[in-house]
Amino acid sequence: MVERGADLKVDGIHTAYGLSQVLFGVSLEVKAGECIALIGRNGVGKTTTMRSIMGLTPPRQGHVMWKGQDIARLGPHRICRLGIGFVPEDRRIFPELSVWENLDIARRTGAAGKTTWSEEQVFALFPDLAEIRDRRGGVLSGGQQQMLTIARTLMGNPELLLLDEPSEGLAPLIVDLLQQRVGELKATGLSIVLAEQNLQFVMALADRVYILEKGEVRFTGTPADLKADERIVHQYLTV
Ligand SMILES: Nc1ncnc2c1ncn2[C@@H]1O[C@H](COP(=O)(O)OP(=O)(O)OP(=O)(O)O)[C@@H](O)[C@H]1O
Numbered sequence: 238m239v240e241r242g243a244d245l246k247v248d249g250i251h252t253a254y255g256l257s258q259v260l261f262g263v264s265l266e267v268k269a270g271e272c273i274a275l276i277g278r279n280g281v282g283k284t285t286t287m288r289s290i291m292g293l294t295p296p297r298q299g300h301v302m303w304k305g306q307d308i309a310r311l312g313p314h315r316i317c318r319l320g321i322g323f324v325p326e327d328r329r330i331f332p333e334l335s336v337w338e339n340l341d342i343a344r345r346t347g348a349a350g351k352t353t354w355s356e357e358q359v360f361a362l363f364p365d366l367a368e369i370r371d372r373r374g375g376v377l378s379g380g381q382q383q384m385l386t387i388a389r390t391l392m393g394n395p396e397l398l399l400l401d402e403p404s405e406g407l408a409p410l411i412v413d414l415l416q417q418r419v420g421e422l423k424a425t426g427l428s429i430v431l432a433e434q435n436l437q438f439v440m441a442l443a444d445r446v447y448i449l450e451k452g453e454v455r456f457t458g459t460p461a462d463l464k465a466d467e468r469i470v471h472q473y474l475t476v
Pocket residue numbers: 254257259277278279280281282283284285286
């Protein structure tokens with residue numbers, strides 16, 4: 238039997254914004270159906286790692302292998318078509334469009350040649366959105382906006398979802414609900430890369446965590462490994 242390898246393998250990427258280098262040889266991997274988390278303090282390079290994978294800020298060195306193909310220099314549209322979806326931190330909802338219209342637009346521009354999610358599928362996973370399908374994007378709460386942003390990305394039918402700080406700015410009860418929804422997404426077999434500051438959220442969802450500091454991976458392990466090592470939590474995560 239052939240063992241199925243990692244779906245995504247990031248190998249020693251170096252990424253910079255102009256003259257300012259942010260990532261120094263970051264490597265990680267995500268096997269099919271896994272959720273991995275990128276954690277670390279503000280400004281350590283979590284978003285930049287996702288932007289590098291998505292081709293928004295392509296790495297200057299290193300490889301981003303997706304199902305055996307190096308996608309590091311393909312550009313975001315092609316990477317999206319290959320099955321990777323990015324949910325950015327700033328939830329860019331069209332305020333004048335209804336919830337359903339925000340989703341429908343993403344459906345029409347979904348990955349070429351792929352079946353996009355149906356209305357029933359997306360509302361089955363996000364029942365909270367079904368109830369407000371005719372509400373304008375501009376009047377949604379933060380939690381509703383976050384659900385909508387994730388649901389919109391799913392319309393393109395990705396196999397890997399990059400989720401950038403989904404819990405940021407949300408009330409604790411809404412974070413719990415979001416955690417449940419992301420857990421349900423994972424249970425459908427979707428692979429997930431989660432950048433998060435909320436450790437509880439990470440512990441509940443991730444199979445593996447990568448701690449970043451100054452653009453380098455300093456620790457890799459399971460949530461249980463991390464929990465068992467207070468020194469690491471203190472050194473890299475607490476303020
Ligand atoms: N467009 C940009 N131009 C120049 N520098 C940038 C740009 N975006 C981010 N940076 C810098 O890159 C570094 C890493 O930022 P990044 O957003 O990847 O970190 P992060 O770990 O996601 O933190 P946060 O949680 O604050 O978003 C920071 O020092 C940031 O100031």
